[in-house]
Amino acid sequence: MKTTLDCLPCFLKQALQTARLTTVAAGVHEEIMKQAIAFLGRVNFSLSPPENAVALYEMIAAISACNDPFIELKKESNRFALGLKPQVRRQIDESTDPLYAALLFSMAGNIIDYGSLHQFDMEQTIRQALALEPVINDFPAFTADLAHARRVLYLADNSGELVFDSLVIEKLGKDVTFVVKERPIINDALREDAQSCGLETICTVISNGTGCPGTPLAACSDEFQRLFRAADLIISKGQGNFETLSEVQAPLYFLLTVKCPVVRDHIEQISGRTADIGRTVLLKGIHHEWK
């Protein structure tokens, strides 16, 4: 999926929000916004939004001398989701289809913007998760493909929601490799998040080799690329992974909450199906062919 003109105001908004996380110094905010404006002039519209975003966040890190502005928010969201885990697991185990229930919670976990997290909203979202059917729902195809799959790749998105991803992995009953990011980027999960959320005790955890808020294949590590090509089933969480992989030929299932009009329009364009902003989606990849 390519970057559009609609992404430009959003890049600028992200830059300002991130600048404010790094420091309270107004001079730094001004310098970051000045350089963010310059960045807008260099955006490559043949790349996906997450691929363009890398340079933006690198610039912010360099100016602010803050390598990981989201680190405290990430820790807080991990702690918070871990606190909810027993209650969510109980709801999953009590449901008629535990795997489906786990996927619903995992998609609902993706709805939350941990940057502006209110405990109340999160708990409400969790309470409603089982009632919220995905507006695009390829779960029947997913279970059919899963039955044949030996090697499952699970591409993580944000910190916090990892806890719900771990409950999905428990229900998959497969050999799963869980993929995080190599370097800090926004609130994307890193190895330390996977560790503190207990993922390493139930599956293999690797990084994709990048500090991109998505999965830009050509920039990923050789190890990741090998596993990606060998996978029988790939679960891709969140918008960033979708934006970078939506047109890739692979056995992909995209699980995400639709958060912006550009992604909404792209889903409609490639799938012919409509998913309004705020809704969850379990979408089979368009170039998905069972081996």
Add this chain to the structure above:
Amino acid sequence: MKTTLDCLPCFLKQALQTARLTTVAAGVHEEIMKQAIAFLGRVNFSLSPPENAVALYEMIAAISACNDPFIELKKESNRFALGLKPQVRRQIDESTDPLYAALLFSMAGNIIDYGSLHQFDMEQTIRQALALEPVINDFPAFTADLAHARRVLYLADNSGELVFDSLVIEKLGKDVTFVVKERPIINDALREDAQSCGLETICTVISNGTGCPGTPLAACSDEFQRLFRAADLIISKGQGNFETLSEVQAPLYFLLTVKCPVVRDHIEQISGRTADIGRTVLLKGIHHEWK
């Protein structure tokens, strides 16, 4: 009120929305966004957002060769509001305090973004108008000041809501001068809107001499400045007029719907009172002194 860093993404978003109103040609959209990025580098943070916006909209008009991108939306909103007028007038006349009721409708009219107007939303807003108390409500001071006022200036905001402004003017029972913009700017009301909404039959209509989506005093016509200084009471509708007049010494009452965090924060800063986004406000000017 001064332009802030938060205004930059908003300027860019406005540029794209307006570009799309002028033409479907993607090349024009790209050129407008390129020039909008350049504009961001020239923003003067000692001016208000509406004052900065003038150059942005002039650039869009020049590139697109479209002087008034909102003309059809303005006509549509006038027609739509005129259709609601009999029903709104009846509700006003049947209320216990018709002037207050008219002001509530006028503030509710300001809530509507005519760029994305759905008839249903508008009707719902109108239905709810009488139930929505302004979150900041200086109506008692307003009526006290109004009792002494001879010369009332009414600064218009958008097309469409003019119809509701006319119902306020009928209830004021004063010599009112109604002030529109001289040149097209966004969906701000012009003389032709005032005429088609019947304002000229109930009061004097003048322009402030500008094509700014607000009231930048120094740039206004001599005639307007004279009337502004001589006015006993000035009713200022909408965010744009508030943004340009919030710190001016004059007998001002601001009637608006709060639509952005920058205006929300400024209201809190100057008045010590809180008005969340989406709420209506009837706020006595901070430098208001009765003559």
